[in-house]
């Protein structure tokens with residue numbers, strides 16, 4: 001905010017200046033307005049807006065990685081459901097060739113990497129006292145052991161699903177599929193963990209208006225809608241199939 005030149009002959013008199021002061025007051029201290037130009041010392045502008053913190057703690061980083069893992073799992077489940085619906089991007093919108101099976105696999109590997117990285121980052125926060133054993137077996141972990149244990153159940157479930165998918169051809173379709181369904185157990189555990197863990201690790205009640213929690217809740221809602229559509233699709237299919245079987249060939 002440039003200082004006002006008080007030596008200017010056309011400068012407004014005191015009563016006229018009052019509305020100007022009332023506008024400038026919150027941004028510019030009065031000393032800039034009333035002192036002579038030689039007295040004016042401009043203070044350096046603050047480097048950043050103090051009301052917008054830019055420091056990211058180790059705990060924040062771990063939370064962001066965990067939230068990205070939740071996003072990757074949600075994308076993975078959505079793409080997997082498209083396969084169940086026999087969706088074809090060539091026949092349907094956008095009428096273009098697009099290998100979404102590859103994207104389904106890629107999102108699975110991304111989710112696994114981030115889900116492993118998220119607890120590993122906690123080891124670098126010395127004040128929280130997490131040891132490697134607290135991540136592998138969090139039953140006695142330093143804070144929120146129940147929430148962390150449920151997180152570990154989710155992590156082991158994701159590892160199981162991704163590794164058995166990699167070995168799909170060798171396992172055979174039947175065995176692979178039974179392992180693949182454990183993604184639902186892993187998903188339930190990961191949503192429970194993501195919603196009920198306090199990101200500050202202070203055992204505070206859940207802040208349902210926190211951006212992270214709102215993001216997780218919207219992912220959960222998306223998966224619930226897709227699961228309901230999938231259930232309806234399977235129910236319709238099983239109703240149509242016996243009727244067709246009765247048709248004369």
Ligand code: HEM
Pocket residue numbers: 059060062063064066067069070073115118119122134135136138148149151152153154155190193194195197198199200201212213216
């Ligand atoms: C050994 C397994 C796990 C452990 C020990 C663990 C531990 C923790 C801890 C201590 C927190 C609170 C501090 C922070 O935000 O970093 C947390 C939050 C969180 N974790 Fe995990 N976690 C595990 C697995 C997972 C997995 C597999 C996912 C998702 C794929 C996940 C997603 C999240 C999310 C989304 C949050 C909340 C972030 C927020 O509310 O801002 N975690 N976890």
